[in-house]
Amino acid sequence: MAVTYTFATATSSIPLSQLDANFATAITLGNTAVYLGNTTTSIGNLTLTNVTISNVATTFPNSFLANSTTTLGNATLTLGSTTSSVGNLTLSNVTISSGSINAAVTHSYNNANAVVYTNSSNVGTTSTALSFDGTNFSTTGTATASKLIPTGSSVTGNGLYLPATNSLGLSTNGTNALYIDSSQNVGIGTTSPSTQLQVSGTNAVLNITRSTKNIYVNPNYANGGVYGTLEYDLAMAFNTNGAERMRIDSSGNVLVGTTTVGRQNANATTISPANAIIWTMHSGTASGSVYIDFSYNGGQIGSISQNGTTGVLYNITSDYRLKDNATKITNGLETIQALNPVNFTWKPDGTSDSGFLAHEFQEILPRSVVGEKDAVDEEGKPVYQGMDNSGAIPYLVAAIQEQQTIINDLKARITILEGK
Numbered sequence: 001m002a003v004t005y006t007f008a009t010a011t012s013s014i015p016l017s018q019l020d021a022n023f024a025t026a027i028t029l030g031n032t033a034v035y036l037g038n039t040t041t042s043i044g045n046l047t048l049t050n051v052t053i054s055n056v057a058t059t060f061p062n063s064f065l066a067n068s069t070t071t072l073g074n075a076t077l078t079l080g081s082t083t084s085s086v087g088n089l090t091l092s093n094v095t096i097s098s099g100s101i102n103a104a105v106t107h108s109y110n111n112a113n114a115v116v117y118t119n120s121s122n123v124g125t126t127s128t129a130l131s132f133d134g135t136n137f138s139t140t141g142t143a144t145a146s147k148l149i150p151t152g153s154s155v156t157g158n159g160l161y162l163p164a165t166n167s168l169g170l171s172t173n174g175t176n177a178l179y180i181d182s183s184q185n186v187g188i189g190t191t192s193p194s195t196q197l198q199v200s201g202t203n204a205v206l207n208i209t210r211s212t213k214n215i216y217v218n219p220n221y222a223n224g225g226v227y228g229t230l231e232y233d234l235a236m237a238f239n240t241n242g243a244e245r246m247r248i249d250s251s252g253n254v255l256v257g258t259t260t261v262g263r264q265n266a267n268a269t270t271i272s273p274a275n276a277i278i279w280t281m282h283s284g285t286a287s288g289s290v291y292i293d294f295s296y297n298g299g300q301i302g303s304i305s306q307n308g309t310t311g312v313l314y315n316i317t318s319d320y321r322l323k324d325n326a327t328k329i330t331n332g333l334e335t336i337q338a339l340n341p342v343n344f345t346w347k348p349d350g351t352s353d354s355g356f357l358a359h360e361f362q363e364i365l366p367r368s369v370v371g372e373k374d375a376v377d378e379e380g381k382p383v384y385q386g387m388d389n390s391g392a393i394p395y396l397v398a399a400i401q402e403q404q405t406i407i408n409d410l411k412a413r414i415t416i417l418e419g420k
Helices: 332-338 359-366 388-418
Strands: 027-029 032-034 069-072 073-079 107-109 113-118 123-125 130-131 138-139 157-159 169-174 175-180 186-188 197-199 206-210 213-223 228-233 236-240 243-248 254-257 268-272 276-281 289-297 299-307 311-316 342-345 352-355
Touching: 073 169
Parallel strands: 186 197
Antiparallel strands: 027 032, 069 073, 107 113, 113 123, 123 130, 130 138, 157 169, 169 175, 175 186, 206 213, 213 228, 236 243, 243 254, 254 268, 268 276, 289 299, 299 311, 342 352
16 A cells, blocks of 8 residues: 655755665666766667757767768768768759869760760760860761751851851851851852862962961962962972972073973973073984974974084975965066165164165065054054065075076077187
């Protein structure tokens, strides 16, 4: 039965001596026995639910926690410590507003052509199709793979654009600078190139440079009615089939079949503007080689050819197969007597000479003279006549023959008279 117990006059606390033996029995919390009146500083294996910890003076020691670490990716994070590297971690819907990435980061979508940020300045892809190192932008891949494909179709600002199907443009400052059409014709300054390379513009000049040497193709050049020029700083050579055929040296000499100017033992021609000389040369042929050939309508009408090793012949076409109605000249002496050979002085330098006056010679032998008497050009300057004295040779021969006939006749008469 219950026993009524009356405490003494305790004003603040009940002494343990006033409690029976049951109050001296330990209470077990977790793995620790707790006794009334004793101080306990450590309790283990105790689970607290809906616990509020208040009035912690300064810090809450990690040792008070069941576990003070956690794992993110391949890194173990400890409460109260600093972690600067975490790997093998997948982030979703992440926005990086500031700072920098100093390690390789891979971004993939459906495992296709993942973007790889490789270090502080390089960006690439897992298939190495696209890379950027902070300065250079490049693409790699198969020959048929699509590379860098712009989407704009108009010339705006600076960059690539798609002006038409299978065409590509490059603009600077809002103006087309380079254009490649669907036939791979390249236009610089034009959007309609008609050749593999076309440079257009009010001051279009093509300059090909190697070190300090330059070749200029300049259609703007104008001098003496000639428009366009090909310029080179030094000698310019022209090759065919892997061999040099002609060159223009730095002095302006034109060399064909040789690399030096002047007479030489070679089949070659050189032109020296400074000396006003044309050298035409043959090697190894004693006679018959043609140095200059003149033709009309596909047929030869004259030539200058080699005659032995010390002379040349000035030839005009005279083959019988080109002639009809050949008859004997019967007015040779009359024609020669009609000519007026004169002595004269040349006005330009006062040199004495002998010959004919062209307009007078033209009246007798018109085919031997070119031009007209007293002709002038549109500026009123004289257009002088020219002539070939050789036109008189057939008549000279006929005249001599006629004279010889007369001489022979006179000799016969003298012989008869002397015989009487």
